[in-house]
Amino acid sequence: MPSELERAMESLIKVFHCYSKDDKTLCHKEFKKLMETELSGFLKSQKDPSTVDRIMKDLDTNGDGKVDFEGFVSLVVGLSNACEQCYQMHRKKTAKK
Ligand SMILES: [Ca+2]
Numbered sequence: 001m002p003s004e005l006e007r008a009m010e011s012l013i014k015v016f017h018c019y020s021k022d023d024k025t026l027c028h029k030e031f032k033k034l035m036e037t038e039l040s041g042f043l044k045s046q047k048d049p050s051t052v053d054r055i056m057k058d059l060d061t062n063g064d065g066k067v068d069f070e071g072f073v074s075l076v077v078g079l080s081n082a083c084e085q086c087y088q089m090h091r092k093k094t095a096k097k
Pocket of ligand 1: 019020021022023024025026027030
């Protein structure tokens with residue numbers, strides 16, 4: 001039986017390939033679809049309508065207009081980092097009560 005972390009890693013790979021299709025990179029359209037479907041909560045919390053474009057530009061380090069798996073993972077890591085900080089803040093708040 002795979003561990004929880006192993007399953008999480010597998011999920012990342014599956015989600016990426018589900019949207020990247022055959023060429024193993026996310027073009028702008030594919031990346032937008034992934035964000036809107038898999039990260040809709042995060043996207044709604046962003047007031048800026050150019051959020052998807054901005055993030056895509058950040059992740060596209062070689063400037064080919066595509067996001068590879070490494071870019072996708074760094075997005076997930078970045079968001080997880082932010083979530084973890086919220087989680088800690090929330091825990092501190094509830095611990096004080
Ligand atoms: Ca693709």
